Amino acid sequence: MQVQARQTETDAAEAAIHACVRRFYELGEADALLGPIFNAAITDLEHHMEIVADFWSHALLGATRYQGTPFAVHVQLPIEPAHFGRWLELFTAAAKETMPEALSTAAIARAEHMTECFQSGLFPFKDKDGRPSRTPA
Numbered sequence: 001m002q003v004q005a006r007q008t009e010t011d012a013a014e015a016a017i018h019a020c021v022r023r024f025y026e027l028g029e030a031d032a033l034l035g036p037i038f039n040a041a042i043t044d045l046e047h048h049m050e051i052v053a054d055f056w057s058h059a060l061l062g063a064t065r066y067q068g069t070p071f072a073v074h075v076q077l078p079i080e081p082a083h084f085g086r087w088l089e090l091f092t093a094a095a096k097e098t099m100p101e102a103l104s105t106a107a108i109a110r111a112e113h114m115t116e117c118f119q120s121g122l123f124p125f126k127d128k129d130g131r132p133s134r135t136p137a
Helices: 002-030 035-041 045-061 070-074 081-098 101-122
Strands: none
Touching: 002 035, 002 045, 002 081, 002 101, 045 101, 070 101, 081 101
């Protein structure tokens, strides 16, 4: 009975992750800042959302379906520092709307950490005015 209860909890968490990813991309595609990047970079949204859901299942539940490296994929995108704050705002809204509190808290904490890491990796320098930059001043 305990195994069945754990499986039910895992299934519910997986469903919440999928709902979160779907809601995030609904918000992102409609967003004036992120929408153009999403629409230009994602050619098959359903497939992309499956990959992203697998990533979050790996990050939050330890699932082994995701085998990629998200940073490498994002390096080639025309992302600027302003995109990170908006991404985090939309992800936070989607997580709070679609996930139970404990799962959304864990997802948001992971998203905050990823935002910091991605920004540091993509913008390791400062320009002459002290703003994040991809190249040295």
